[in-house]
Amino acid sequence: MSRLTDPTAPSEEALREGYFGDFGGSFVPEALSGALAQLADAWRAAQKDGAFAEQLDRLRRDYGGRPTPLYRAERLSEAAGVEVWLKREDLAHTGSHKLNNVVGQALLTQRMGKPRVIAETGAGQHGVATATAAALFGLDCTVYMGAEDVRRQRLNVVRMQLLGAEVVPVDSGTRTLKDAINEAMRDWVSNVDETHYLIGSAMGPHPFPSIVRELQSIISVESTQQFDFQAGGLPDAVVACVGGGSNAIGSFAEWIEVEGVKLIGVEAAGEGVGSGRSAATISEGREAVLHGSRSIVLVDDDGQVLPAHSVSAGLDYPGVGPEHAFLARSGRATYVAATDQEAIEGFRRTCELEGIIPALEPAHAVGWVLAHGRAELGEGARVVLTMSGRGDKDVDEVLEVAGFDVGVAKAFGEGEA
Amino acid sequence: MSERVAAGPTAIQAAFDRAKAEDRAALVIYLTATYPDTATSRACMEAAVDAGADVIEVGIPFSDPMMDGPTIQAANQHVLDAGRSVSEQLAFVADLAHLDVPRLAMTYVTIADTRGYARFADECADAGLAGVILPDLPAPEAGPWLAEADRRGLATVFLASSVSTDERLAAIAQVSSGWVYAAGLLGVTGVRSISGDVTQDLVGRIRAHTDLPVAVGIGVKDRASAAEVARYADGVIVGSAVIRAAGEGDPDGAPARVHALVSELRAGVASR
Incomplete structure (x- = not known):
């Protein structure tokens, strides 16, 4: 469409x-x-x-290291039941898009x-x-x-x-x-x-x-060419995490006019949509003005902006860029949400299956694909997923908040004698 | 629902005319609704009028007040933390009808837009307000709001800045009613002191486009700065200093502190 x-x-x-x-x-x-x-x-x-x-x-x-690779993540694909192609923005200079x-x-x-x-x-x-x-x-x-x-x-x-x-x-x-x-x-x-x-x-x-859309569209300028060259044909879906929405709009930009390619934005659902501790703006918000533009915002009946919650500091924003609001309302893109738990699972599996420590933000996109990709997109669907950043910064938070036991204590001899 | 016309612009013009007849600038005082509590806030509004305020701006708190410095931010947050809704604040405003000066709501566009412009205009007019100030609603985006404000006879005061082009000043003068609000500096409320020459120049540039009164706010805090602005402007707007008087110290003493400050400011606007 x-x-x-x-x-x-x-x-x-x-x-x-x-x-x-x-x-x-x-x-x-x-x-x-x-x-x-x-x-x-x-x-x-x-x-x-x-x-x-x-x-x-x-x-x-020369400075930023572009183009970033498009990488077919075989083991993650096997786990998800869909074919996952990672657009590796985590490999760009400074570690993100x-x-x-x-x-x-x-x-x-x-x-x-x-x-x-x-x-x-x-x-x-x-x-x-x-x-x-x-x-x-x-x-x-x-x-x-x-x-x-x-x-x-x-x-x-x-x-x-x-x-x-x-x-x-x-x-x-x-x-x-x-x-x-x-x-x-x-x-x-x-x-x-x-x-x-x-x-x-x-x-x-x-x-x-x-x-920002124009400058970030380099992601999809590259991914359209790379997918055609490496995989052939068109992907079934392009998936990206959405906070304010810069990596997602850049990931979608060149695909918007391409018929048959689903665009899926993954918001952070925190403790769950409807829990009152979420950052799933498009799922739960209403039309309002925040930070200079009219979009969809988490506000109460009075227009007071509600606090957003997410394990990811990059996604816990109660607003979203106005073009995403437009794409959501027009139906060209679909916005779903992944909980903290699903994101932590995406984080863990990306580490263990691909040898890539992802940022917690794209871990939401991975988490959604692992939990819902097969059901929503069909067995073997081909998915381009933007790995928007690397996760070194998140390691402490994952250990602390998620109680994600990687045996750190044992490795440092603090476990049982 | 009453559809009586609030005749806001006329009431505001009359307040500026009275000041002019006394050869002084009009004094506009900002106070946040129900800050620090409902009773104290009401008493502070009364004290401000008794001490000589010609117009009152009643702040309706918003969670993310982009134009406000720490003082008014904290006042906003205090009211929100107390859980007072916009409806309760408007009911508080409606209860100020005994104050014999025009009152305007000062809030952000998100509050008006979320309620719906039509409902917000109705509620403001029904609460006896003469007008509304929305500092993050620039003239080019104002059409839908102005239609509702006009329907209920509410004035809408727009802000002008020293960086506004003449083309924008013309647009601001065109859509503004009540007065034109000249920002006394590039910045948020309650932090810096007014930039005198730049502001005087701005007031002159605004006057080239309109016969409306021009009032200066942001950066005016005491008798001396009020007197300075009163030399060239039709009105002087003071907010953060008044909020500090209302909020810092024992609430019982707040009305007296506000009265003392507003008396000083009133002397300032009369000594030009």
Whole structure:
């Protein structure tokens, strides 16, 4: 089904700039109007400039390690009953897909003549990528991170500091990703002349959702070609985890117009959809404005934003990028949810069967495929799954929260005498 | 449901006209609804009016107030932690009808949008409010809300910033009613002090597009800064300093502290 023939396609009025159907827009304080217009102009100019594309390609290839491989995971496939092809974003520089977006926006920052970037981070992946690009481009860098996430993701905090970034723990609200975004927005409002807010997901006010989608679409630009070359034909489904939704929108982008390929976003269900401790925004949320755009959000009847819960610091966000809301409502993509338990199982099996320690975020996608792939997609279905990041950062959290017994105590001689 | 027109813009204009007739700027005071508790909040609103506030902005708390600094964030969170719903806050507002000054709701677009603009406009008008301020609703996104606000005679005050282009200022002036809110600095509430020259320039640029009163807020905190702004603006808006007076210290003393501060501010706006 293509967007053009979709009966639920938006009206002409809803196709106004910055909107995906009814979702998107730019709900921000007037003080940011200038910076958003400047960013939109810089982006338009960059897209027409061959030198920008060339710089971006060179950085992605020589510095970032692209293209990332598409790998047929045989043992995982056997366990899942479907054929799993992993798109290995975990092998890219900094260990996740986040650098794809960051190098592009860092180039834009340079073109706008701004000396400073700020970023929000949940799991720390985007913060590390931003700190990396800031070091590479000689930019000042401040990263806002919820105090709870600072605790959960210590390794990434140290990495950011090594790269020269200032990490500011955020103690307000739920002390997680949404509060880090609020604080980054406040910094931006206050320092907008010299600062670019390097948003890490396909969310926020226009033009961010479009810019991030375009920069992350390299994932599916590669995967469409790789799948055709390595496997032949079309996959039955493309699966990716969804927090704000940057790796998912990049993984879907080139497949959206391809008929017959299912697009499946896996949200974090925490302790379960309906448990009150979940981050499954599209499954449980309603239409509302959060962080500058209209999308689907976990809010109560009053519009107060509800805390999201997930074992993964990168997915416990109560909103989702507006294009995902549009894809969900139009039916082009399907959004499902994996619980903490399913994600831990995905984590464990990916380690044991493939020798890959995945980040907890894509472990949700693996967990869903293991638990539901065969039933939902059919025996032997061919699935491209984006392994959006590597899991070194999550090892402590998995041991602590999941009670995942890997015999660490025994190995260090702390077990029985 | 009553469909009486609240005539908000007219009431607000009258308040600014009265101040102008006294050769001073109007004083607009922000207080968060039911902060720190319902009784104290009501007494603080009364104290503010008694001490000379011409207009009251009543904050309806939102969980993620992007434009607010630590003081108002904490006040918002305090009310939310106490479990008071938006309906309860609006009932509290409706109970302020005895205050003889126009009152406006100050909240975020998520609150109005989740309720539905039509219902929110009805509830605001029925609570006796003269208007609404939504700092994260920029003019280009405002159409659907304005239709409902106009239907109920509510004013909608829009914010202008020193970074707004002349084209945007024209759009803001076009959709604003009651007054135009000039941000006194690039930043959130209650953190920095006003940027004088930049703000004065902004007020002048706004006046090129409208005859509406122009009031300056964000960064005004005491008598001296109120007097400074009153030299060139039609109104002076103070929020975080008042919230600190209301919230810091013994609740029993809050109305007296608010009264003392607002008296000072009132002297400030009159001494231009």
